[in-house]
């Protein structure tokens with residue numbers, strides 16, 4: 198590739214785009230159109246950077262399915278004009294958003310790197326500069342056959358992860374994310390070292406990008422805890438218009454064996470509402486039938502979330518239900534890794 202790569206930087210909101218007004222001590226939004234003046238180091242990168250900001254940048258706690266669609270539409274509109282995309286969002290829900298974007302973009306052939314920071318960009322000890330500079334650098338990387346990366350990733354504190362494998366683990370440490378069930382795609386030190394074998398394989402050029410925007414919001418995460426009552430479970434499973442349930446169970450997919458609990462789940466399944474079993478553990482996977490406390494879940498037709506994160510599971514469910522996958526096919530689609538979000 199002879200020309201410098203074109204990178205589109207999309208700012209949706211969050212700490213990274215803030216700067217401290219030293220007079221008032223308040224955080225205010227940073228003007229991305231002057232990015233290269235604020236971070237002169239970016240001039241050293243051999244690339245052309247353009248910016249798009251959400252009109253009203255949001256704290257990532259306000260992210261929702263509509264904002265996911267807004268973001269994916271920006272990428273869709275600019276897909277052919279840019280070689281890579283860097284998306285800046287707040288860290289709080291970054292793993293959810295980045296997972297959702299990974300499902301919404303089928304046959305992705307270009308890098309999309311999410312990043313953010315724990316301290317604002319103007320802060321003396323900020324982690325924003327390194328995260329931003331390296332995320333951009335990763336998005337520019339090209340090989341003979343095309344971009345080095347052709348998937349949705351998350352770069353934070355010297356590590357590049359597959360985005361739909363990540364989870365936020367700290368609200369204070371610079372190391373805010375982890376990918377407990379999948380190795381980092383790259384580590385940044387003196388050199389950027391890629392774990393090439395863990396990257397998603399490139400798609401054939403003939404496979405065109407398909408943008409999926411029908412996200413269904415009528416899903417719920419039911420997190421188990423000791424002593425959860427029949428009344429509570431019954432209420433949750435009878436939410437009007439409910440179309441899918443992520444069941445956050447214990448350990449390797451275990452849940453109470455009491456009849457009332459199993460009967461409520463069975464009744465939900467009979468209504469054509471899929472239920473996916475994911476573990477509350479930070480790492481490891483669901484193996485239904487391994488313990489007696491998960492055998493009945495398997496018998497009644499609960500779907501295994503394997504080693505998927507809750508963030509990715511809810512995004513995948515919203516996507517599959519939005520695509521109107523039938524109840525009969527739901528299990529097959531959910532248990533198949535679609536974007537590298539779970540192990541085979």
Ligand code: ASP
Nearest residue numbers: 211212256257287288289
């Ligand atoms: N509350 C912020 C957000 O998620 C925190 C951050 O940006 O890291 O938008």
